[in-house]
Amino acid sequence: MDTRMKHLYQELIIDHNKNPRNFRVMEEFSHESVGNNPLCGDKMILYLKINDENIIEDISFIGDGCAISKASSSMMTTAIKGKSIAQARALFKDFHDMSTGKLDIAEHPHQLGKLAIFAGVRDLPARVKCATLAWHTLDAALKGEQEITTE
């Protein structure tokens, strides 16, 4: 198998694509935002429940998308749950910089943990948006924006 393929479509991503975590509608949320990727026709809705201490108590999403965007959304929710808003924002920055090639995770310290698995998308410009859609939607939700588009 092609090495780039191994790099991108790893077990973990495939597993999260097939069995996305926190994949559900949330009834009582504090924040909600819709993310659109018009190029793919992909759409996701992200729900957050943030408490008075600015901790993300619960997070979930629904939507349709490619394996990369679905796995990225799923893994984002597991990484963010229980974190503070400030921590979530810091992760967004690291993830974004990694996907766009600004952060070389081999060289620089980062908090990404398992999320580093998405580093391969930086070599696939057409797929960066798939990996970052969930994160941009999170960023929008935290800013109180209802809807974003990746174009």
Place this chain on the structure above:
Amino acid sequence: MFATQQDHHFDVASIRKDFPILARQIGDKPLVYLDNAASSQMPVQVMDAFAQYHSGYHSNVHRGVHTLSQEATDAFEKVRFKVQRFIGARSEREIVYTSGATDSINLIAQAYGRTFLEKGDEILISNMEHHANIVPWHMLAKEKNLVIRVIPITDEGTLDMDAFDRMLSKNTKVVAVNHVSNALGTINPIAEISRKAHAVGAITVIDGAQAVPHMNVNVSEADCDFYVFSAHKMMGPTGTGVLYGKIEHLEAMPPYRGGGDMILSVSFDTGITYNEVPQKFEAGTPGIAQVIMMGKAIDYMLDIGRDKIQLYENELLEYATNRMRQIDGIRIIGTAPQKASVLSFVLDGIHPHDIGTILDFHGVAVRSGHHCAQPVMERYGIPATTRASFAFYNTRDEVDALVKAIHEVKEVLG
């Protein structure tokens, strides 16, 4: 049973040698180029025309009395005759050079539509149009209070001709449809459409971008009023294309853009007189080398023979369709009885973009997305498809490589 390739003396191996890019590797895999509907590849004969022009007779057209300008003008104008014969126009004056199909449709919408359409007039477009044959009409309709109506398509992806018949009325002024759909591959009955449109006094605008590379086209027999296409989908360069218009329409239309070459005289005292058709529509210095290359691309296709190309491609499409049908969980989008070049599909539970990326890892270039035809996606209730589109240089081996790669996609993501 299919006839074999040899039966038609279609020597695809030697044709492939004319296309240097087909020898390239993607990673460690040979390129399998199946994105011809987006842009086709170019034979050396066409590339050489670029170098010959620039090293032999580059200069501006229609402007100088010197030898180079004369030679450039001759070469540039000769292509008009080639295009005329290539699409069966009655006169070379019916051939306007544009920057491509999109530019041509905008020209029609602006120069014809803005002049001759009035509030309440109806434009019929089909549900299978490329955005290039939707948006210019939408812009015009907004500006002039026109009504756009959409001719529905059947589940197979053919035009619903009964609905079309019912929609036609004395209010119909323009019927704009493609000859071949870039998303579905459907070949539309443009002669019948023109006949019916004319019966209510409407004109037809036929988007031939996906037809010209694959079949004989005769605009006079089809009796369409306008026909447009791009050079880069028929072995030529980007940035160049054609607008065919019946001479009486072109004569009646005002210019589209102003500038040099499209005027006979400009005076602050006596005013401006426009040049004749077709120069009236060709303001500014055109893509001279590109037009000459388009002429070479036409020569190249005619040398092989369009009947042969069509026959060969039909067999290849049939072969591909049969092989793809055997893949579990595949759904082919666009199953009209008359089709050309295009095989759009979706796979159960697998997003087209993942398919596109994994196929690319195998050297197979296809297009994933909405193909600039979002209303088609809406019609079938899908966000996107994966599209393989063929040219006469593609082979059964390449189809086999596509099928094999799809099986690997299923293995990884299925």
